[in-house]
Amino acid sequence: MLTLSNFRCERCGDCCRYLTVKLSKEDISAIKEKGFEEGFFVVFDDFIKSEVLKRDDKGCVFFDGGSCCKIYDFRPTVCKRYPFVEYDKVESCKPKLMKKSRDQ
Numbered sequence: 454m455l456t457l458s459n460f461r462c463e464r465c466g467d468c469c470r471y472l473t474v475k476l477s478k479e480d481i482s483a484i485k486e487k488g489f490e491e492g493f494f495v496v497f498d499d500f501i502k503s504e505v506l507k508r509d510d511k512g513c514v515f516f517d518g519g520s521c522c523k524i525y526d527f528r529p530t531v532c533k534r535y536p537f538v539e540y541d542k543v544e545s546c547k548p549k550l551m552k553k554s555r556d557q
């Protein structure tokens with residue numbers, strides 16, 4: 454079980470590659486202040502009824518395809534909290550394993 458005290462990110466990049474990131478108005482403003490056009494990184498997701506980060510063939514538009522975030526210092530709140538976005542303890546931070554445990 455992962456907790457805030459024992460979690461260490463291995464920088465595999467899979468969360469940036471596979472997950473949808475919800476954006477708050479504050480997240481959008483903070484990224485725009487750094488010079489990015491809203492149309493470049495924001496899209497409305499009809500399923501979750503929220504603005505989310507756009508994705509391309511690598512995953513998140515700000516993901517470099519390896520292990521780095523191009524906007525790390527001003528990344529969205531969900532990214533800063535991940536993998537403890539909804540809970541203080543999680544089984545895994547790996548999107549594929551999270552899906553597997555939900556499917557079981």
Ligand code: SF4
Pocket residue numbers: 461462463464465466467468469535536546547548
């Ligand atoms: S999936 Fe987990 S280990 Fe991989 S980059 Fe994301 S938080 Fe780090």
Ligand code: SF4
Pocket residue numbers: 468469474506513514515516517521522523524525528529532
């Ligand atoms: S903004 Fe950065 S940390 Fe968040 S999903 Fe995109 S690449 Fe990953």
